[in-house]
Amino acid sequence: MDSDTGDLPPHLALLIASLKVARHPRALLNDFTRRHLDFQMQTVLGFTPQPARPDHAHLLVQLKKGATALEIGTDLRLSAGKDASQRELLYRPVRPAVINQARVVSLCATRRAPDGHLYFAPIADSANGLGEKLPAEQPAWHPFGLRRPGQTALPDAPVGFAMAAAVLRLASGLRKISLGLGLDGIDPEMHSAATLAGAFEIHLSGAKGWIGPFTIASADSSVTANSWTFSVLVPADQPAIVDASPALLQQDFPAGLPIIRLQLREGAGQWFTPLSGLRVSQAKISVEASGIGNLTLEGDFGTLDPKKAFLPFGPQPAPGARLYVGSPEALGKRLTRLSLQLAWQGAPNTQTALTDLYAHYSGQGGLAYGVSAQAEWSDAGGSNPVGPVALLPAPGGRVDLNLIGNTGKRGYREHTAYGALARSGSAYARKQALYLKRRRGLASDAPSSPRAGFITLTLTTDLLHGAWRSEAIAGLLAKPPTPLKEPWTPKVSAISLAYTAEAGPTRLDEDSPASFTGAEIEFFHVDAFGVSREHLWLSGKRPWMPQGSVPLMPPHREAGELFIGLAGLAAGDPLSLLFQVADGSADPQAEAQTVSWSVLADNAWRALVPGSELTLDSTRSLRNSGIVSVVLPDETTTDNTRLPAGLVWLRAAVPAAPEAVCQLLGVHPNAVEVAFEDHANAASHLASALPAGSITRCLAPPASVKAISQPYASFGGALQEDASALARRAAERLRHRGRAITRRDFEHLVLQAFPAVDRVKCIPHASATSWLAPGHTMLVVVPDLRQRNAVDPLQPRVDLDTLEQIKAFILARTPMGLDASTLNVRNPAYRAVQVDFKVVMRQGFAFSYYRQNINQALLQALSPWAFDATRPLDFGGRVLRSALVDFVESLPWVDYVTDFRLSLAATPADDRPELAPDAPDAILVSAPQHLIAELT
Known part of the structure; x- marks a missing residue:
């Protein structure tokens, strides 16, 4: 029977009607417990539902080409499409942001490992640090060069130091370069001569690039308490050492001076950290060259060819005949030794042979002291009249003309004595000086003015070519006849030059900037990505740098450094960078680090001042995704050489434990953080993260904006707390009373305070090394899987920053006996x-x-x-x-x-x-x- 048709008997109809009428009081009675609980929790105890939390997202704004900087204010509205109720989802900027033409051009990194190595990644956002494409399933990369298991290890950074000096111009011959460095901080056990020699390889600037590598022999290296001296031999078959060409050397050394570069050799990377403690106080360079044959020769009758036998003083040499030996390489330096090596052809090789040759000559007395010439030349130290040099060869047919006396000063003592005698005033003394000069072959007291770049040899001995014809005829007509031998005509079959020169010592720790202006030796750091001339910062151009001596190696004191090269910026410009991290990729066992930020100014890193220059860092030291906003200081420069020129360079650095920083998915300029703005939208919008690419347009787009993109999913959103959640929270609050006592207290306190955590497991008496550790407590947390920014969805992890916050949160609510050393918060x-x-x-x-x-x-x-x-x-x-x-x-x-x-x-x-x-x-x-x- 159907009760609605009226076919029921009256008593049954009355029963059913009474039951239907009782539905309302029954519903009220059944709901009494809930209403009583709500009254107790909300009215009596004051618990109220937590409001919905809007989700946030990071947007990238691109301006049109040539557009000027634009401020994105908080009044801008952006659309993410429509929700389930077909209402527009609107977002608005959280804070104003200035957008400009900034572009991230380069990302590179260095890492100083505990084993002493300095590793580098020229292309940090790649699989191997050298440009290999990142795998699609794991597109994250570490900002400080840490490698995941299975990844290719980074190479050692090509670091060292270099010196530039004119004295290093060495075109030919056998060349020996000796360097002396004053070093502070030498440890005799660590920095032995053999160790320092074996750590470096040497390159020299050549016409077609670097010459070398050359090694330092242990026998040529010596170390004292405060200095290191070493030398390297360059064979004659090696190319000429010439002024640096930055394009050919592929390093930004200044043109105009030759370079010697000492770089850590392959396999010696572990010496970077031990060598970084040494500081250079002064530098000295000495060069020794022999067998230089590419000389410019001129005589009184024109240019001479050194490749063929030639007559240095002409076919009929007479006193005053000159030979010019040109060597700008040698004579442009400050010389300590200079000599000419001549190989004579058909010359008398002893004084007896010379006497026999000129027997019966009436003027043979003038040859009693041999054949000599007056030499004069000038170098970087000025004019140098040497005095007489003997031209007669040794028995082997060669003669070595020593053009710098053995007394330690240029010129002979005898030559100085002649001048003093001539200046004494008496007629007898002047006659005596002239007599001595003529006997020794000196020409006159006229002041010397040597030709620049040339050694001038002036013949001072009369070889009697003028008297030979007349005396030879007279000798033949004499009774008995007295034949005369033909006089000696000097003929050179080979000529070469040898010299020793030095530069310095140049002090690198002087307080006066004058010691670095036009210094004979310029000192450079060879860094991982460029070079930098040092000791200029002492001149006051870098007031933020400390005073003191110069480090031997380029300074990399931090455990990890990320260098960000930016185009389209200048000093004073604002910058907003988005750092998207791979959630949970930081090592949860590592100690949290603070990332410091600095900008490259005049080849030195200048720290950004928090508040005025570093205006925002929502990444919490790169432990979660966020925006870093800076205002570039006025000292910012782009003409640097430590890193590629033409870019503004920012540096993020951690002092230790780079594994405490998350891996990165991307670094993007012109970032804006936006938050959801509720306009009676469907509540289901906040149930899950807004997918990437949802926000692409403005309701009223500025005219200069070209595109807006949302590269990653939104974050931080939460629904309004419902009645059951409120009741559960209130009941849990009454149970644990805000104190972590039991396992359940630990778990529910964390779940309530950290919505990004989905699961918590408290394991008592457990530590990182043992499951039986009384007094210890371990909290294992699992992230909310709705957040899809994790790089590895199969192994989701809570980020290190959240772990640190959980630990601090629990420690503030634990009883005595549990502290930071006994509480371990970790991922599964x-x-x-x-x-x-x-x-x-x-x-x-x-x-x-x-x-x-x-x-x-x-x-x-x-x-x-x-x-x-x-x-x-x-x-x-x-x-x-x-x-x-x-x-x-x-x-x-x-x-x-x-x-x-x-x-x-x-x-x-x-x-x-x-x-x-x-x-x-x-x-x-x-x-x-x-x-x-x-x-x-």
Whole structure:
């Protein structure tokens, strides 16, 4: 019977009517407990629902070409499409931001390892630091060059030091370069002569690039308490050492001076840190060259060819005949030794032979003291009249003309005595001086003015060519006849030059800037990405730098440095950079570090002042995604050489433990943070993160804006607390009263205070090294899987900054006895499960194509929460091999499988029928790739 048709008996109809009437009081009675609880919690105790939290997103704004800087104010509205109720989702900037034409051109990094190495990454955002493409499944890179397991190790940075000096111009011959460095901080045990010699290799600037490498022999290296002296030999077959050409050397050394570069050799990178403690106080360079044959020769009758035998004083040499030997290389330096080597052709090689040759000559007395010439020349120290030099060869036919006396001063003492005698005033003294000069071959007392760049040899001995004809005829007519031998005509078959010169010592620790203006020696640091002339900063151009001596090696005191090269900026410009990190990629066991920011100004790093120059850092030292905003100081320069010129360079540095910083997914300029603005929108919008690419337009776009993009998902949003959540929170609050006493207290306090955490497991009496550690407590936290910015969805991690906040939050609510050393907050220890099997495909399904589908199905089966945020990621559980076999064989592409093996990815040889977590903090997850082969 139907009660609505009126066919019921009266008594039944009355009963049903009374029951329907009782629905209202019954509903009120059933809801009494809830209303009583709400009254108690909300009215009596004052608990109120927590409001919804708007989600935030980072946007990138691109201006049109040539547009001037634009301020994005908080009144701008941006659309993210429509919600479930077809209302516009609107976002607005959290704070004003200035957008300009800034572009990130280069990202490079260095890392100073504990083993002493300095590693470098010229292209930091690459797989190997050298430009290799990042894998699509793991596109993150570490800002300070740390490598993940399996990644290629970074190379050692090409660092060292260099010196530039004119004395290094060495064109030919056998060349020896000696350097002396005054060093502070030498440890005799660590910095031995052999160690320093073996750490470096030497290159020299050449016409076609670097010459070398050359090594330092241990025998040519010596170390004292405060100095290091060493030398290197350059063979004659090596090219000329010439002025530096930055384009050819591929380093920005200044043109105009030759360079000697000492760089850590391959395999000696571990010496960077020990050598960084040395400081240079002064430098000295000495060069020694011999066998220089590319000389310019001129005589009284024109140019002479040094490659052929020539007559230096002409075919009939007479007193006053001159030979000019040009060598700008040698005579442009401050010489300590200079000599000419002449190989005579057909010359008398002894005084007796010369006497016999000129027997019966009436003027033979003038040859009693041999054949000599007056030499004069000028170098960087001025004019140098040497006095008489003997031209008669040694028995081997060669003569070495020493043009700098052995007394330590240029010129002979005898020559100085002649001048003093002539200036004494008496007629007898002047006659005596003239007599001595003529006997020794000196020409006159006229002041010397040597030709620049040339050694002038003036013949002072009469070789009697003028008297030979007349005296020879007279001798033949005499009774008895007295024949005369033909006089000697000097003829040179080979000529070469040898010299020793020096520059310095130049002090590098003087307080006066004059010591570096036009210094004979310029000192450079050879850094990982460029070069920098040092000791200029003492002149007051870098007031933020400390005074003192110059470090031997380029300064890299920080454990990690990220260098960001930016175009389109100048001093005084604002900059807003978005750093998107891979959530949870920082090492949770590392100690949190503070990132310092600086800008390159005049080849030195100038720290940015927080507040006025570093106006915002929402990344919390690169531990989470955020924006870094700076205003470039007036000292900012772009003509630097330490890093490529033409760019503004920012540096982020950590003093230690670079693993405490998250890996990066990207660094983007012109970033703006926006927040959701509720206009009666559907509440479901905040239930999940706004996908990347949702915000692309403004309601009223500025005319100069070209494009707006949202590269990453939104973050931070939360729904309004519902009644059940309020009741649960209030009940939990009444239970733990804001104090962490029991395991449940720890877990629920963290879950309530940190919405980004989805699961918490408290393990008492557990430490990082032991599961039986009384007095210790471990909290294992799992992130909210709705946040999809994690780089590894199979192993989601809470970032280090959140771990630090959780630790501080709990320590403020724990009883006595628990402190920072006994509380450990960490991510789960994930155990990757991997299967290895052979498969036979159903007919019509190609293994090459469907293999990836099988792998993807296994990923979803073993880690369902990675693909569906509603599926929880729980601790515990187990994986059965038999269940996985059934699962794979149930796939529509698979006929059957064989040789099925189940193991952990860390131990693939260990086949097991069942896997379970081996530790309280472990979670079983799927390996990214399973070993699937086709059965043939």
